[in-house]
Amino acid sequence: MTGARSMVDSEESPAKPGWISRSRATGVALVPAASIAGRTLVTVVAIMTFLASLAAGGAVLISQTSRDWRSAVSREATIQVRPVPGRDIEADVREAVRIAAGAPGVESAQPLSKHDSEALLEPWLGQGAALDDIPVPRMIVVKLASRRTVDFAALRDQLLKSIPTAALDDHRMWSERLADMANVLVAITLVLLALLVTAMALAVSFATHGAMAGNREIIEVLHFVGASDGFIARQFQRRFLSLGLRGGMIGAAGACFVFLAAGLLSRRLIATPSGEQLEALFGSFSLGVVGYAAVVAIALVSAALCGQTSRVIVFRRLRNLS
Amino acid sequence: MVRFENVGLRYGAGPEVLQDLTFSIEPGSFQFLTGPSGAGKTTLMRLLLLSLKPTRGLISLFGTDSSKLDKDEITSIRRRIGVVFQDFRLLDHLTTYENVALPLRVQNRREDSYRQEVVELLNWVGLGDRMQVYPEVLSGGEKQRAAIARALIVRPDLLLADEPTGNVDPTMARRLIRLFVELQRSGTSVVVATHDLGLMDQFDGAKRLVLAGGRLHIYE
Numbered sequence: 197m198t199g200a201r202s203m204v205d206s207e208e209s210p211a212k213p214g215w216i217s218r219s220r221a222t223g224v225a226l227v228p229a230a231s232i233a234g235r236t237l238v239t240v241v242a243i244m245t246f247l248a249s250l251a252a253g254g255a256v257l258i259s260q261t262s263r264d265w266r267s268a269v270s271r272e273a274t275i276q277v278r279p280v281p282g283r284d285i286e287a288d289v290r291e292a293v294r295i296a297a298g299a300p301g302v303e304s305a306q307p308l309s310k311h312d313s314e315a316l317l318e319p320w321l322g323q324g325a326a327l328d329d330i331p332v333p334r335m336i337v338v339k340l341a342s343r344r345t346v347d348f349a350a351l352r353d354q355l356l357k358s359i360p361t362a363a364l365d366d367h368r369m370w371s372e373r374l375a376d377m378a379n380v381l382v383a384i385t386l387v388l389l390a391l392l393v394t395a396m397a398l399a400v401s402f403a404t405h406g407a408m409a410g411n412r413e414i415i416e417v418l419h420f421v422g423a424s425d426g427f428i429a430r431q432f433q434r435r436f437l438s439l440g441l442r443g444g445m446i447g448a449a450g451a452c453f454v455f456l457a458a459g460l461l462s463r464r465l466i467a468t469p470s471g472e473q474l475e476a477l478f479g480s481f482s483l484g485v486v487g488y489a490a491v492v493a494i495a496l497v498s499a500a501l502c503g504q505t506s507r508v509i510v511f512r513r514l515r516n517l518s
Numbered sequence: 519m520v521r522f523e524n525v526g527l528r529y530g531a532g533p534e535v536l537q538d539l540t541f542s543i544e545p546g547s548f549q550f551l552t553g554p555s556g557a558g559k560t561t562l563m564r565l566l567l568l569s570l571k572p573t574r575g576l577i578s579l580f581g582t583d584s585s586k587l588d589k590d591e592i593t594s595i596r597r598r599i600g601v602v603f604q605d606f607r608l609l610d611h612l613t614t615y616e617n618v619a620l621p622l623r624v625q626n627r628r629e630d631s632y633r634q635e636v637v638e639l640l641n642w643v644g645l646g647d648r649m650q651v652y653p654e655v656l657s658g659g660e661k662q663r664a665a666i667a668r669a670l671i672v673r674p675d676l677l678l679a680d681e682p683t684g685n686v687d688p689t690m691a692r693r694l695i696r697l698f699v700e701l702q703r704s705g706t707s708v709v710v711a712t713h714d715l716g717l718m719d720q721f722d723g724a725k726r727l728v729l730a731g732g733r734l735h736i737y738e
């Protein structure tokens with residue numbers, strides 16, 4: 197090896213030393229960059245990756261928030277005591293609190309005061325409504341230590357036996373409905389992702405067809421000098437992979453920027469009262485490691501998809517060629 | 519090594535350009551292929567390179583019926599054939615060096631395993647100082663020599679050269695033909711298409727395949 201090197205080095209042409217020092221591990225691309233609608237493809241991939249990342253990030257946010265919601269909702273149950281003429285509602289509430297607090301798995305039972313109940317109803321009834329005239333049911337918030345050790349049926353029976361006007365709501369329906377809604381939203385984003393992937397593959401296949409048509413002469417010469425279809429397909433794949441990587445990175449960077457900005461904005465908003473509601477509704481807008489990893493994964497998958505699609509197309513076209 | 523039996527070829531629905539070709543190319547032989555312009559020399563070269571399929575007849579290459587070859591076999595046969603195209607067919611976006619190294623590169627060989635060989639061959643054909651330029655700045659003769667170097671670099675078993683001396687001066691032409699003869703002595707079968715009678719006369723030991731009116735006449 198060293199012998200060969202020194203022989204080449206001793207050649208007289210001045211062009212040689214510079215040429216030898218140039219690194220040529222993979223060699224110059226056999227599919228010329230200018231022959232592919234590269235900028236268009238990078239833009240398309242960037243947009244697709246951006247949208248796919250937003251969709252995936254949205255799905256992650258939704259499932260995180262719904263999990264938070266559900267765990268909050270399921271750690272509580274409520275008892276409602278309806279006022280009926282002839283019964284002492286205050287006594288009923290005290291009795292219900294006693295029964296609930298004594299049940300297994302219950303951490304505490306807190307009645308909402310009359311004032312609290314009225315505050316809850318205020319948004320619907322308006323301020324200063326004469327609530328004394330309206331029979332307002334009283335709520336008891338039951339905090340559960342562990343949902344599994346609570347026997348809701350037994351608790352319900354016990355309550356009804358001594359207070360026929362009491363009703364126990366174990367929040368299961370809410371929790372299930374929330375889960376269903378979140379699952380539907382996540383399914384929708386998955387369908388969106390599938391559509392985006394399909395559109396991107398189609399764009400890549402168009403670009404590959406174009407590139408092959410533009411490089412017919414090159415493909416022919418490569419065949420004549422003994423290149424296999426696999427070799428030629430690899431040349432295209434490499435080109436499209438690098439274009440896909442560029443597009444994917446741009447799109448992913450855009451999506452990360454949007455998520456960061458939304459996170460910062462929501463953090464500033466959360467300091468305000470309406471922000472707290474926002475947070476309760478949408479979570480904290482912080483994607484977390486999983487979310488950002490998903491965005492990076494989408495960028496890489498986009499790039500791989502570019503390379504792979506063009507490879508498959510080239511292979512198929514070359515097979516049909518002969 | 520190559521055998522044609524009653525081979526006929528027509529382009530599309532046109533007339534038969536080649537008719538009833540029956541001949542063979544022996545290992546280590548040297549032959550000129552000649553005939554008037556339009557006689558079908560390039561067409562015959564393309565048949566030999568498996569870039570055209572005969573409309574009738576049988577072509578056998580390296581002992582295999584060419585109609586029974588799959589893609590991989592065609593690829594491996596092409597790696598044993600060196601071609602100089604009449605119109606060179608250098609790749610414009612590759613330097614002279616890269617063009618000449620191409621047949622080795624498509625075999626996935628590492629560059630340091632062949633760099634020296636390519637440089638030597640380029641020096642031999644007088645392109646030592648044109649290695650790093652692109653075909654568009656090469657003269658016709660320089661392109662031709664680059665195309666020849668690309669065909670020779672794999673030390674082919676069969677060399678097909680279509681008008682390889684059309685663009686060079688007589689001295690260079692002789693030099694190139696001598697290179698082909700050199701190659702033939704080392705075992706390669708050489709087919710040189712040309713209508714340069716003077717050149718053929720200088721190597722009158724060679725077999726002559728003459729195409730005329732679609733038929734082939736052989737003069738030993």
Ligand SMILES: Nc1ncnc2c1ncn2[C@@H]1O[C@H](COP(=O)(O)OP(=O)(O)OP(=O)(O)O)[C@@H](O)[C@H]1O
Nearest residue numbers: 529532535553554555556557558559560561562604
């Ligand atoms: N792709 C093609 N389609 C249709 N006809 C063709 C095609 N290529 C060549 N021909 C015709 O076939 C005949 C032989 O052409 P060919 O190129 O083989 O001649 P040639 O002997 O190489 O000529 P020259 O000496 O000018 O290079 C010509 O009449 C030409 O017009």
Ligand SMILES: [Mg+2]
Nearest residue numbers: 559560604680
């Ligand atoms: Mg010709």
